[in-house]
Amino acid sequence: MNLPEGKDKFLQSWGAFGSSWGVNRTMAQIHALLMIAPQALSADDIMEELKISRGNANMNLRALIDWGLVFKELKAGERKEFFVAEKDMWKVVKNIIIQRKKKELEPMLKVLDELSSVEGNDPEAEEFVRMIKEIKLFSSKADSTLDTLVKADSNWFVGTFMKMIK
Amino acid sequence: MNLPEGKDKFLQSWGAFGSSWGVNRTMAQIHALLMIAPQALSADDIMEELKISRGNANMNLRALIDWGLVFKELKAGERKEFFVAEKDMWKVVKNIIIQRKKKELEPMLKVLDELSSVEGNDPEAEEFVRMIKEIKLFSSKADSTLDTLVKADSNWFVGTFMKMIK
DNA sequence: GTGTACTTTCAGGAAATTTTGAAACTATTG
DNA sequence: CAATAGTTTCAAAATTTCCTGAAAGTACAC
Numbered sequence: 337m338n339l340p341e342g343k344d345k346f347l348q349s350w351g352a353f354g355s356s357w358g359v360n361r362t363m364a365q366i367h368a369l370l371m372i373a374p375q376a377l378s379a380d381d382i383m384e385e386l387k388i389s390r391g392n393a394n395m396n397l398r399a400l401i402d403w404g405l406v407f408k409e410l411k412a413g414e415r416k417e418f419f420v421a422e423k424d425m426w427k428v429v430k431n432i433i434i435q436r437k438k439k440e441l442e443p444m445l446k447v448l449d450e451l452s453s454v455e456g457n458d459p460e461a462e463e464f465v466r467m468i469k470e471i472k473l474f475s476s477k478a479d480s481t482l483d484t485l486v487k488a489d490s491n492w493f494v495g496t497f498m499k500m501i502k
Numbered sequence: 503m504n505l506p507e508g509k510d511k512f513l514q515s516w517g518a519f520g521s522s523w524g525v526n527r528t529m530a531q532i533h534a535l536l537m538i539a540p541q542a543l544s545a546d547d548i549m550e551e552l553k554i555s556r557g558n559a560n561m562n563l564r565a566l567i568d569w570g571l572v573f574k575e576l577k578a579g580e581r582k583e584f585f586v587a588e589k590d591m592w593k594v595v596k597n598i599i600i601q602r603k604k605k606e607l608e609p610m611l612k613v614l615d616e617l618s619s620v621e622g623n624d625p626e627a628e629e630f631v632r633m634i635k636e637i638k639l640f641s642s643k644a645d646s647t648l649d650t651l652v653k654a655d656s657n658w659f660v661g662t663f664m665k666m667i668k
Numbered sequence: 669g670t671g672t673a674c675t676t677t678c679a680g681g682a683a684a685t686t687t688t689g690a691a692a693c694t695a696t697t698g
Numbered sequence: 699c700a701a702t703a704g705t706t707t708c709a710a711a712a713t714t715t716c717c718t719g720a721a722a723g724t725a726c727a728c
Contacts, residue, residue, distance in 0.1 A: 339627045342620035346634065349613045356606055358524040360686065371637075374629040379705080389688045394706060415696070415703055423633065425640040440522055447515045454508035461505045463540035467589065468512065471537075474591040526716065527684095545675080555718045560676060581673055581726075669728105676723065686713070693706070698699105 346372065347386070362388060363396040367405055367421060376409045376418035404431040430486050437482055445479060448472040512538065513552070528554060529562040533571055533587060542575045542584035570597040596652055603648055611645060614638040 337345075347365050354364025365386055370377060377385075383393050397419055400406035405428060409418040422428050451468045454461060503511075513531050520530025531552055536543060543551075549559050563585060566572035571594060575584040588594050617634045620627060 337616065337620050339620055339622045339624075339630060342617050342630060342634075345613065346617055346630075349610060353606060353610050356524045358522045362686080372630045372633045374625045390705085391689065391707075392687050395687090398706090417705080423636070425636050429640070440519060444515060444519050447511065450503065451508050451512055454503050454505055456505045458505075459540045464505060464508060464512075464538045467538045468508075470589070470591055474595070528716080556675085557677075557719065558717050561717090564676090583675080672725100672727080674724085674726100677721085678719100680718090682715105682717070684713105684715070686711105688711075689708100691707085693704105695702100695704080697702075 343372065360396070362386070362392055363399055366393065366396050367400055370400075370406055370419055370421035371423060373421070376411070376420045378416050378418050380416075382419070403435050426489075433482055433486055437479065441475065441479055441482070445472065445475055448475060509538065526562070528552070528558055529565055532559065532562050533566055536566075536572055536585055536587035537589060539587070542577070542586045544582050544584050546582075548585070569601050592655075599648055599652055603645065607641065607645055607648070611638065611641055614641065 347368050350368035351361040351365040354367075355361045366382055369382060369385055379390065379393050379397065382388070382397070383390060386393075397406060400421075401408065404422065406419050406421050409420050411418055422431070448468055448471060452465060452472060454465055454468070456462070456464075513534050516534035517527040517531040520533075521527045532548055535548060535551055545556065545559050545563065548554070548563070549556060552559075563572060566587075567574065570588065572585050572587050575586050577584055588597070614634055614637060618631060618638060620631055620634070622628070622630075
């Protein structure tokens, strides 16, 4: 396979992959594009490669920066901004975990907490509270596990973890 | 908080949570409703509680059954079908992992494999292949880790895992 | 074999999400 | 400080995804 074909296939696949995980297609594609780029790209480069508007490029780049997956890079003598992606996969995944934990898991835990105080002694209320507590227990465990994972370092993960859990 | 309020809040939150993870809102809500139900519900019960159409209820119920998160239950003397959710959270998560691994992670791995054979010796092609290989390595590790996790049992996860990885 | 009770399907409509593009904004240059 | 180069914003349009409802399908009962 040659480069343009491969590149295109990667951009498509990464976009679709993101899509099915609740990340908008374009954001995933910009990320993909920057990950495989040998140097920093400008907004115009990205607009051209992905055939997207300036507004779209700008908004998704900012989101990627928020997530810690992309950085601005200023080139001496150039007025425009350039962008580079974090290329260490362990850091990429770590940042994604941190963000999604904060934006999705933690708010859910808070809701579950509130819900476990539902009153009532009919079977419906009892089952509700029982199940909420089971979900909460599980989610808290997942939350702490992710905390630990995020603190651990890359080598540990790729090297030791798999053997450990065998 | 009383039951109807709590129930509503849970259905809303679980729907939104699903949504942000690429699961359609209604599917997540049906799942939520069945998880907290003390007994099996019929399609009509679900339609009424969630104010959705028969078609919608039916399609999402089938998807949930596919995912191993919901089962049909036939009641003696009743012609209609009833539905119950898997209530063991560990099994719920395990089934979700199995399905998403199969439907999303594994196809991605296949694509990455094809892409790592891209030809070319300019810096762009070299960086492309280098990065694809890094992503593939990481993804394979994640894939095997999930395999191991799925084989492990609930007690092991909730009990030992956390201490182990500290 | 006909009626009845229920389930499934899917084309078209509705809703949610994403994208565009042009105007407003900001910063740098001469 | 005016001109230029670039970035950001956001209302409206485009697209994608989801839902509805009616028709077709299935299965049991009589």
